[in-house]
Amino acid sequence: MLHIIQTLSKNSLYTLFVLACLMLAGCSAERNNPLSKAYHNTTARYNGYFLAKEKLQAIEKSIQDKTVYDYNRPLPIFPPIDSATYKAHAADLEDVIKKASFPIQYHANSKWIDDSYLLIGKVRFYELNFPEAAQTFRYVNSTSKDRHVKHEALVWLMRSFMKLGEMDNAWQVSEFLRKERLNRDNARELYLARAEYHLMQGDTAAVIENLDLSLPNFTKRDDQSRVRFSLARLYQERGQTKEAYQQYSRILRRNPPYDLGFFSRLYLGQVSELDDTQDLNRIAGYYQKMLRDEKNTEYRDKIYYEMAVFERRQQHYDKALENIALSLKTPGSIPNQNAYTYLLAGEIYFDNLNKYDLAQAYYDSAVQVYPQQAMEYEQVLERRNILADFAQQYNTIQLQDSLQRLAALSETDRLAFVQNLVQQEEEARLQEQAKQLEQEKQRKARRSQEQQAAVTVGGRNNPDAAMAGGNTSGVFYFDNPAAMATARSEFVRRWGDRPLQDNWRLLSRGETVGGQEEAVAQEAPAEATETETDETRSARLQAQVDTYLQNIPATTLALQQSEKLLEDAMFRLANIYAQKLNSPDDATATYEKFLQRFPQSEHAAEAHYSLYLIYSRAGNEQKNASYTKIKQQYPNTIYAKLVDDPNYMSQNALDNIKAHTLYDSAFAQYELGEYQQATAMLTELRQVYPLNDIPDKVAFLQVMITARSERTELLRQQLLAFKQQHPSSPLAPRADELLQRYQDLESKQQLRQEVPAPPTAQLPDERTPEQRVSNSIALSSARERNAARQQPRPLNLSAIPDTATGRQDTASTPQTGTPLDTTGIAQDTALAQAPEVQPTAADPLAYSNAPDSAYYFVMLYPTEHAAFKDIAAKYEKYNNTYFRNQKLVMEQQPFDGNRGVLLLRAFPNMKEAQAYTIKQKAPQSPIGKIRGVEFITFAISSENWQKLLQKKDVEEYLNYFRTNN
Numbered sequence: 001m002l003h004i005i006q007t008l009s010k011n012s013l014y015t016l017f018v019l020a021c022l023m024l025a026g027c028s029a030e031r032n033n034p035l036s037k038a039y040h041n042t043t044a045r046y047n048g049y050f051l052a053k054e055k056l057q058a059i060e061k062s063i064q065d066k067t068v069y070d071y072n073r074p075l076p077i078f079p080p081i082d083s084a085t086y087k088a089h090a091a092d093l094e095d096v097i098k099k100a101s102f103p104i105q106y107h108a109n110s111k112w113i114d115d116s117y118l119l120i121g122k123v124r125f126y127e128l129n130f131p132e133a134a135q136t137f138r139y140v141n142s143t144s145k146d147r148h149v150k151h152e153a154l155v156w157l158m159r160s161f162m163k164l165g166e167m168d169n170a171w172q173v174s175e176f177l178r179k180e181r182l183n184r185d186n187a188r189e190l191y192l193a194r195a196e197y198h199l200m201q202g203d204t205a206a207v208i209e210n211l212d213l214s215l216p217n218f219t220k221r222d223d224q225s226r227v228r229f230s231l232a233r234l235y236q237e238r239g240q241t242k243e244a245y246q247q248y249s250r251i252l253r254r255n256p257p258y259d260l261g262f263f264s265r266l267y268l269g270q271v272s273e274l275d276d277t278q279d280l281n282r283i284a285g286y287y288q289k290m291l292r293d294e295k296n297t298e299y300r301d302k303i304y305y306e307m308a309v310f311e312r313r314q315q316h317y318d319k320a321l322e323n324i325a326l327s328l329k330t331p332g333s334i335p336n337q338n339a340y341t342y343l344l345a346g347e348i349y350f351d352n353l354n355k356y357d358l359a360q361a362y363y364d365s366a367v368q369v370y371p372q373q374a375m376e377y378e379q380v381l382e383r384r385n386i387l388a389d390f391a392q393q394y395n396t397i398q399l400q401d402s403l404q405r406l407a408a409l410s411e412t413d414r415l416a417f418v419q420n421l422v423q424q425e426e427e428a429r430l431q432e433q434a435k436q437l438e439q440e441k442q443r444k445a446r447r448s449q450e451q452q453a454a455v456t457v458g459g460r461n462n463p464d465a466a467m468a469g470g471n472t473s474g475v476f477y478f479d480n481p482a483a484m485a486t487a488r489s490e491f492v493r494r495w496g497d498r499p500l501q502d503n504w505r506l507l508s509r510g511e512t513v514g515g516q517e518e519a520v521a522q523e524a525p526a527e528a529t530e531t532e533t534d535e536t537r538s539a540r541l542q543a544q545v546d547t548y549l550q551n552i553p554a555t556t557l558a559l560q561q562s563e564k565l566l567e568d569a570m571f572r573l574a575n576i577y578a579q580k581l582n583s584p585d586d587a588t589a590t591y592e593k594f595l596q597r598f599p600q601s602e603h604a605a606e607a608h609y610s611l612y613l614i615y616s617r618a619g620n621e622q623k624n625a626s627y628t629k630i631k632q633q634y635p636n637t638i639y640a641k642l643v644d645d646p647n648y649m650s651q652n653a654l655d656n657i658k659a660h661t662l663y664d665s666a667f668a669q670y671e672l673g674e675y676q677q678a679t680a681m682l683t684e685l686r687q688v689y690p691l692n693d694i695p696d697k698v699a700f701l702q703v704m705i706t707a708r709s710e711r712t713e714l715l716r717q718q719l720l721a722f723k724q725q726h727p728s729s730p731l732a733p734r735a736d737e738l739l740q741r742y743q744d745l746e747s748k749q750q751l752r753q754e755v756p757a758p759p760t761a762q763l764p765d766e767r768t769p770e771q772r773v774s775n776s777i778a779l780s781s782a783r784e785r786n787a788a789r790q791q792p793r794p795l796n797l798s799a800i801p802d803t804a805t806g807r808q809d810t811a812s813t814p815q816t817g818t819p820l821d822t823t824g825i826a827q828d829t830a831l832a833q834a835p836e837v838q839p840t841a842a843d844p845l846a847y848s849n850a851p852d853s854a855y856y857f858v859m860l861y862p863t864e865h866a867a868f869k870d871i872a873a874k875y876e877k878y879n880n881t882y883f884r885n886q887k888l889v890m891e892q893q894p895f896d897g898n899r900g901v902l903l904l905r906a907f908p909n910m911k912e913a914q915a916y917t918i919k920q921k922a923p924q925s926p927i928g929k930i931r932g933v934e935f936i937t938f939a940i941s942s943e944n945w946q947k948l949l950q951k952k953d954v955e956e957y958l959n960y961f962r963t964n965n
Contacts, residue, residue, distance in 0.1 A: 048102035049112045052119050056096050059089050059126070071263040071302075072340045073374065074230035074237075077196045077211075078159075086127055093123050114144035118153055125160060134160040151177065151186040158193050162200065167882065168922045170197055188217035192227075201924065202375065202881060208234050225256040229264060241271040262299060266290070266306050270313075283310060301332035305341050312344075317352055321345065335371075342366035343380060350387070356581065357394060360387035386580045393576065396569035400562045406552050407559060418548045422541055570594045571603045574610070584614050605630065609639035638691050652691060653893045657949060659685055659692035667701060675709040696722075696729035703735070712751045716742060845947045847960045852941035854906035855913040859920075859927070860954065861935040863900040868935075871902060874926035879904070882924075883916070896952060906942070913939035 060079075067079045086093070100119040103112050121136030137157035144150050154173055161170035174197065177190055191214035198206035211231045218224035232247035248271065251264045269283045287307050290296050296303065304327035311320040327341045346362035349355045363384040370377055406414055532540075553562040571594055577587035591607050591614075598604070608630050615623035630639050641648045666681035682702055685692065692698070703718045719739045726732060745751050861868045872892055879888050888904045895901045907913040917939045922928050927935065936954060938961065948957050 048099050049116050049119070052096045052099035052102075052116065055092060055099065056119055056122060059092050059096070062089065063126075068335055069259075070335045070371070071229075071259070072334070072336065074233040075226050077192050077199065077227075077230070081126060081128070083128065089126070093127055096120075096123050114140050114146060114149050117143075118149060118156075121153065121156060125156065125163075130160045130163045134164065147180075148183050148186060151180060151182050152189070155186060155189045155193055158190075159196070162193075162197060167197070167200070167924065168919065171922070171924065184217045184219075188214050191217070200881075202877070204234060204238065208238075221254055222257060222260075225251045225254055225260055229260060232264070232267065236267065236271055244271040258295075262296065263302075266302065269306065270309060280314070298333040301327045301330040301337050301341070302334050304330060305337065305344065308341075308344060312348060312352070315352075317348055320348060324348075336369065339366050339370040343370070346383075346387075350383070354583070354586075356387055356390050360384070360391040363387050386576065390573065390576050390581070393569040393573040396565055397573065400566040400569070403552050404559070404562055404566075407554050407562075414552065415545075415549070418545050421548065422544045425544075426541060567594075567598045567601055567603075570597070571601070571607065574607065578610055578614065584618065588614055605634040605637045605639050608634070609642065612643060636690070641691070653891065655689050655691075656693050657893075657946070659689040659694065661946060661950075662689075663694060663698060663701070670701060670705055673708075675705050678705055696726040696731055699726060700729075700731045700735065703738070707738075712742070845951055847944050847947060847957060847964075848941075849964050850943070852943050854942040855908070855910050856906065856940050856942065856945055857904040857913055857916050857937070858940055858945070859902040859935060859937045860895055860899050861902065862898055862933065863894070864898065865933055867930045867933050868900075871926060875902065875904070878924070878926050882919075903945075907939075910939060910941065 063079045063081065063085060067076075069075050097120055100116040100123075103110055103116045117136055117140050121133050121140065124130075124133035124136060134157055137153040137160060140153035141150050141157065144153070154177055158170045158173040158177075161167070161173065174190070174194055182190060191210045195207045195210035195214070198204075198210065208231060211227055211234070214227060215224060215231075218227070228247045228251050232244045232251070235241075235244035235247065245268065248264045248268045252261060252268075255261075256264065269286060272283060284307075287303060287310065290303050291300060304323045308320040308323035308327065311317075311323060324341055324345045328338060342362050343366040346359045346366055349359035349362060363380065364387075367381055367384045370380055406417065409417065553559040570590065574587050574590035574594055577583045577590055588611065591611050594601070595604060595607055601607075608626050612623050612626035612630065615621075615626060627643050630637075630643055634640055638648070638652070641652075662681055662685045666678045666685065669675075669678035669681060679702070682698055682705075685698060699718075699722050703715065703722055706715045706718055716739070719735055719742065722729075722735050723732065723739070742751075861871065872890060875890060879886070879890070886907070889906070891901075891903045891905070893901050893903070904916070907916065917937050919925060920927055920937055927937070936958075938958060940948065940957070940961075944957065948954070951957075
């Protein structure tokens with residue numbers, strides 16, 4: 001028996017030894033046998049990958065749960081992540097990387113390596129390290145053999161590209177996956193990623209389409225309900241109330257979380273069909289029932305807001321404004337609710353009541369607290385700015401009208417009126433002060449009663465409770481409802497009604513700022529002002545009277561200034577009505593009132609033209625009267641051209657380019673000292689292009705030429721004429737400076753008495769204007785020519801004093817001993833003495849690679865083709881979406897017979913201009929999907945563009961560009 005036992009023991013040990021050897025062989029990462037694969041797959045999955053995946057899912061759930069949703073708008077497609085989110089989960093994310101790295105390091109031959117790398121890529125994404133995340137997802141896609149893992153990696157790669165702003169790459173990934181067969185989870189995530197892409201593009205229809213496609217692929221009910229809510233809100237914003245109603249109803253049938261169900265019920269009333277009085281009463285009663293429900297206490301401000309929207313639908317604007325006032329007074333916990341409430345009030349006053357001054361006040365309040373990441377924030381801000389401009393002009397008109405009426409009174413009546421006004425203001429101030437004191441007294445009384453009630457709980461006048469701050473004997477403080485109520489009341493009084501959250505002292509929430517400031521203001525009791533003596537009070541009131549009297553335009557000069565302010569404000573107000581508020585009736589009335597009061601205004605021609613356009617759009621016969629006035633009274637203005645040819649501006653744009661070129665040529669001749677030729681070119685410019693857009697620069701260059709070639713009396717006349725004709729020109733301060741220096745030299749009797757000697761004699765210039773323009777361009781570098789377009793170089797008037805030769809030596813010092821800045825004169829002398837550049841030395845229109853100050857994107861396209869019908873509007877939307885920071889300016893003009901030019905400027909260098917040109921091949925570009933139509937796009941410097949406009953040979957430039965870039 002013992003022998004048998006010993007034999008079995010030896011066999012068991014042998015068996016265990018064999019099994020141990022097999023296990024050790026399977027543990028080797030280099031082996032590829034079935035046992036090794038099974039071991040490494042099992043260990044990699046459950047010791048590393050599984051734990052890492054579970055922890056990452058817990059992090060994602062935490063991010064989802066802590067997201068505070070703004071139910072006034074569609075919910076975010078993916079939970080938003082930022083630096084605060086990353087910092088809150090930094091340690092856990094690093095732990096996920098450690099766990100996911102375990103299979104990669106120790107089980108390299110397992111099939112869970114690609115899954116582990118995918119987890120690491122997601123962690124990098126949540127760590128906001130999007131470049132490294134994209135690199136990891138690329139690696140998984142290129143190495144994995146599991147197509148589902150590859151698809152998941154590509155979806156996350158698309159999201160990474162969107163975070164990096166690489167929208168072209170994101171779209172390419174999306175298009176690739178469109179051809180693949182995805183599983184349910186990957187299909188859902190792809191549709192959501194596409195929805196996010198189109199949301200960033202501003203394409204609401206595509207967002208709706210992709211959200212709708214994602215719904216059947218959800219496995220979690222609440223996640224699906226959130227997407228349905230966003231879909232319903234988008235339908236509602238587009239006016240598709242029937243579709244929105246269906247989505248809200250489906251959410252409510254799925255037993256959603258309370259907040260999601262509450263807002264779905266709330267919005268259900270907005271999209272319900274209101275066919276009769278019974279429906280109206282049903283919805284109104286539904287809102288009242290929600291107000292009475294204690295569970296909705298923190299949402300009452302939102303309920304009042306929705307009641308305002310409901311009343312607005314029925315055109316009951318007074319009731320809507322009453323509910324808006326209740327919403328603003330009611331504290332709540334919904335993020336940014338006050339912003340939307342202010343905006344609704346502004347829209348009612350703006351769109352429905354046309355009370356623009358009140359609309360401005362509400363829009364201004366809305367902008368202060370509106371979420372800046374919202375897509376419509378820019379629209380709200382723009383309208384606020386328009387209304388702010390409106391309010392400024394409107395208030396200026398009211399103020400100046402009132403002041404002028406007071407100025408027309410006798411001195412005695414004027415003084416009596418102002419004294420009465422000051423007395424009324426003083427009485428109102430005293431009443432407000434008394435009201436504040438009474439309110440403070442009532443607050444103190446309520447606090448005293450609350451404290452007394454807390455003390456007497458559990459026993460009348462309990463001294464122990466009083467010493468314990470309301471904690472009666474035997475009762476824990478947090479179980480004492482009276483003490484808790486008192487503490488909460490005190491907290492709300494001091495800090496406002498804040499939600500329960502960490503670091504509440506450090507948080508600045510737009511919707512609670514006002515309440516907090518009010519609470520802080522109430523914290524300190526309003527102290528009665530010190531009693532004033534009769535003398536002090538009388539002195540203060542008299543000082544106020546004197547201040548008001550000083551603002552009344554009692555003198556002729558002050559009245560003229562007031563009249564000018566009134567004139568400009570009335571004209572600007574009419575323009576705002578016509579161009580920004582789309583209110584033709586108000587614009588017409590304001591223009592007509594303006595022309596009646598200021599018929600000789602400098603804005604009269606433009607006002608008549610604006611009336612002509614308004615009458616023409618309305619089919620009003622009065623347009624004929626406006627046409628006649630423009631043609632008869634303002635025949636030489638641009639408006640006389642426009643009433644005959646609405647397309648005159650596009651043709652004039654090309655004329656302006658030619659005028660700029662001729663001006664550059666004149667300036668080049670001026671710098672060479674060829675003043676007669678420069679003057680001839682300026683004369684030609686005025687005659688051929690009388691409506692150019694640089695009349696102030698032309699006039700100032702003529703002043704500069706006069707200072708160097710004519711008598712001093714003519715210089716003074718031209719300076720005064722320049723100031724009168726171009727008061728708002730950027731060159732006006734330069735003219736003032738020259739005139740002041742002229743007067744200083746005149747007072748010192750240092751002005752020259754004779755015409756300066758002409759520069760070195762030149763042979764007669766027999767070149768044509770085109771040749772002169774070409775040669776002048778060849779003489780100037782790109783930097784000098786760009787400076788010339790801005791404004792002429794400063795002129796040193798110290799050269800004006802005469803000497804024995806009639807021209808002051810630039811190297812000498814004036815006899816007065818004043819410092820002399822000879823830089824400008826020295827440069828002029830050097831240029832005047834330079835040898836003439838012969839036209840045959842080089843081709844003046846040869847393209848150059850010299851560095852320039854600006855670069856353009858140019859597109860030549862067939863103007864009659866339907867594909868380019870709205871090309872300007874498409875590019876404006878495209879640039880606002882992808883290139884808003886570049887602030888590109890767009891111009892359109894004809895090029896040759898059937899082609900037009902779309903020009904975008906200005907890029908700081910050729911590299912950026914070329915990059916923009918290459919991106920036009922992408923599908924989201926306005927021209928990315930145009931096929932079968934011949935058009936040309938290219939990048940070009942501003943210097944080469946001017947040459948191309950003269951040559952009109954596009955192929956020559958493209959050949960040059962291919963060779964030199």
